[in-house]
Amino acid sequence: MRKRNLKILRTKQGCVALAAILMSAVVTAPHAAEPAVAASPNGITLPSDYRNWRLIASSQRNDNNTLRVILGNDTAIKAARTGNTNPWPDGAILCKLVWKDAIHEHWETAVIPGEFVHAEFMVKNSGKYRETGGWGFARWTGMDQRPYGKDAAFAQECFGCHTPMKNNDYVFTHPAKLP
Amino acid sequence: MRKRNLKILRTKQGCVALAAILMSAVVTAPHAAEPAVAASPNGITLPSDYRNWRLIASSQRNDNNTLRVILGNDTAIKAARTGNTNPWPDGAILCKLVWKDAIHEHWETAVIPGEFVHAEFMVKNSGKYRETGGWGFARWTGMDQRPYGKDAAFAQECFGCHTPMKNNDYVFTHPAKLP
Numbered sequence: 001m002r003k004r005n006l007k008i009l010r011t012k013q014g015c016v017a018l019a020a021i022l023m024s025a026v027v028t029a030p031h032a033a034e035p036a037v038a039a040s041p042n043g044i045t046l047p048s049d050y051r052n053w054r055l056i057a058s059s060q061r062n063d064n065n066t067l068r069v070i071l072g073n074d075t076a077i078k079a080a081r082t083g084n085t086n087p088w089p090d091g092a093i094l095c096k097l098v099w100k101d102a103i104h105e106h107w108e109t110a111v112i113p114g115e116f117v118h119a120e121f122m123v124k125n126s127g128k129y130r131e132t133g134g135w136g137f138a139r140w141t142g143m144d145q146r147p148y149g150k151d152a153a154f155a156q157e158c159f160g161c162h163t164p165m166k167n168n169d170y171v172f173t174h175p176a177k178l179p
Numbered sequence: 180m181r182k183r184n185l186k187i188l189r190t191k192q193g194c195v196a197l198a199a200i201l202m203s204a205v206v207t208a209p210h211a212a213e214p215a216v217a218a219s220p221n222g223i224t225l226p227s228d229y230r231n232w233r234l235i236a237s238s239q240r241n242d243n244n245t246l247r248v249i250l251g252n253d254t255a256i257k258a259a260r261t262g263n264t265n266p267w268p269d270g271a272i273l274c275k276l277v278w279k280d281a282i283h284e285h286w287e288t289a290v291i292p293g294e295f296v297h298a299e300f301m302v303k304n305s306g307k308y309r310e311t312g313g314w315g316f317a318r319w320t321g322m323d324q325r326p327y328g329k330d331a332a333f334a335q336e337c338f339g340c341h342t343p344m345k346n347n348d349y350v351f352t353h354p355a356k357l358p
Contacts, residue, residue, distance in 0.1 A: 051233070051234075051357055052233055054230070054231055054233070055230075055234065055248055055250065055276075057291065057292055058237045058246055058247075058248045058291075058292060059246070059283070059289050059290060059291045059292075060239040060246065060289070060290040061286075061288055061289050061290075062288040062289075062290070063288035063289075067237050067238070067239065068237075069234055069237045069248060069355075071234065097234075097355075097357065099355060099356070104238070104351065106343045106344060106351070107240075107351065109240055109241040109242035110238050110239070110240050110241075110242075110351075111238060111239040111240075111241070112236065112237075112238045112353065112355075113236055113237060113238075113355035113356070115356070116355075116356045116357065116358065119358070140358075142358070143356070143358045144358070145358050164285045165285060172283065172285070172286065172289075174291065176248075176276075176278060176291075176292035176295075177278070177292070177294070177295045177322070178230055178276065178295065179295065179298070179319075179321070179322045179323070179324050
């Protein structure tokens with residue numbers, strides 16, 4: 001009788017475990033169904049939660065007619081809010097979201113985000129990325145998030161463009177003033 | 180002896196309680212020391228955590244040379260990401276942060292946030308703010324966050340300007356496309 005009870009208990013535990021596995025499968029299914037975003041040729045992977053990162057600044061470029069918003073992960077936000085951005089601390093990640101300029105349908109002097117162009121990332125790791133100013137660069141293009149660059153050498157292109165900002169830790173972005 | 184022990188216990192409890200109060204005072208002191216931001220003349224108070232809200236869109240206005248970033252509270256973000264913004268749900272709050280245009284020192288065709296101008300809010304409550312399209316308006320100006328408007332009638336000025344957007348629930352902002 002004791003053995004039988006144990007068997008029932010085991011069966012119950014099994015059911016609970018099975019239910020937990022099934023629940024877990026249901027909860028993770030939508031993510032599993034999403035097409036995976038390929039890594040950048042230098043091995044940097046797309047941070048999964050960048051859409052939830054907080055604001056650092058914005059910009060609008062008249063040379064290529066784009067609007068930009070710069071977000072940061074928690075480490076970057078802490079650095080930006082305490083003025084510790086030269087250098088940025090290891091672990092900081094900056095994300096620049098870029099859209100083509102569009103014109104607001106009811107305010108013709110207002111430039112608004114049109115077609116999405118790309119998301120660019122700068123990952124601070126002063127040891128790992130010593131050859132490119134302590135920053136790992138990565139970019140995913142378009143709504144289908146295609147990684148930019150044929151091979152890892154693409155980062156030299158990014159770094160070259162950031163060289164004028166050497167005295168600002170190679171970062172163009174200045175955190176926007178906020179009360 | 181039992182009475183004495185009880186007294187010691189009471190004293191210990193008192194010490195613990197006092198310590199808890201002191202700890203609480205230390206933890207809350209930085210906030211308490213900040214100057215309080217006055218409410219808008221229509222009674223809307225400044226949301227304390229708007230700097231941590233997530234991104235909805237950005238814009239740049241050539242008529243008054245300002246850069247803008249539009250953030251939303253959790254209710255607004257959920258609505259924006261699921262395409263439920265016409266109308267926006269009750270509880271949604273939109274925050275528009277505005278800076279004067281400045282020019283980047285190493286990229287002269289890049290407009291970046293200069294002096295902070297103001298933070299504007301639209302609070303959706305279709306019952307409470309029925310007379311202004313279901314939206315409560317509020318604005319705090321400058322780094323010292325002075326509430327805008329002499330009296331509650333200032334909201335008519337805001338609402339008047341938003342009238343062309345009646346078919347978009349009186350909101351100029353279109354959530355920016357993101358992958």
